Amino acid sequence: MIKDLHPNVVKDIAIAVALESESVESKVWYVYIINLKNETLENVLITSKGYGEKDGEQVKTSVLRHSFPIIEPNTYKLIEPIDEQTFGLNNEYWLSYYIGKEIFDKKFIFLPESIIDNNFIKLPVVNKPGVMIR
Known part of the structure; x- marks a missing residue:
C-alpha cells in the first residue's frame, strides 16, 4: 500500500533567516518563507521550535x-522574528501546504x-543577507 503512494516532494521553497538591521547594540533577525515556484501555495x-543543549x-x-x-509565486512572507540567543540551538520549521488538492x-x-x-x-526575492535552506 505505502509503496503505491506518490511522494509529494517539496521543491523551490525555502526558509531563510535574514539580517534585517544592525546597530552597535544589537542585530534584528527575521525568518521568512520564500516561494520560488511559479505556483501559488x-x-x-x-x-517553529528550538531545541538542543545550552550551558550543559x-x-x-x-x-x-x-x-x-496563500503565498503567491515568487514572493515571500514573514514567519517570525528570531532571537540571536537561539542560534546555538536547532531551529526547526515544519512546513505544510497545498497546491490544488495535493498536500x-x-x-x-x-x-x-x-x-x-x-x-x-x-537571499532571492527577499534581497537581504541571510542563511537559507531549500
Whole structure:
C-alpha cells in the first residue's frame, strides 16, 4: 500500500533567516518563507521550535504556529522574528501546504551555529543577507 503512494516532494521553497538591521547594540533577525515556484501555495501552515543543549542543559523553546491562506509565486512572507540567543540551538520549521488538492510537507532545520556570517548569501526575492535552506 505505502509503496503505491506518490511522494509529494517539496521543491523551490525555502526558509531563510535574514539580517534585517544592525546597530552597535544589537542585530534584528527575521525568518521568512520564500516561494520560488511559479505556483501559488495554499493553506500554508508552519510550526517553529528550538531545541538542543545550552550551558550543559537541555533547552526547548515554545512551539509557535503560523498560517497563511496563500503565498503567491515568487514572493515571500514573514514567519517570525528570531532571537540571536537561539542560534546555538536547532531551529526547526515544519512546513505544510497545498497546491490544488495535493498536500506537501517538509521539515527545515537550522543546525546550531549555522546562522553565521560565513554562510550568508543574498537571499532571492527577499534581497537581504541571510542563511537559507531549500
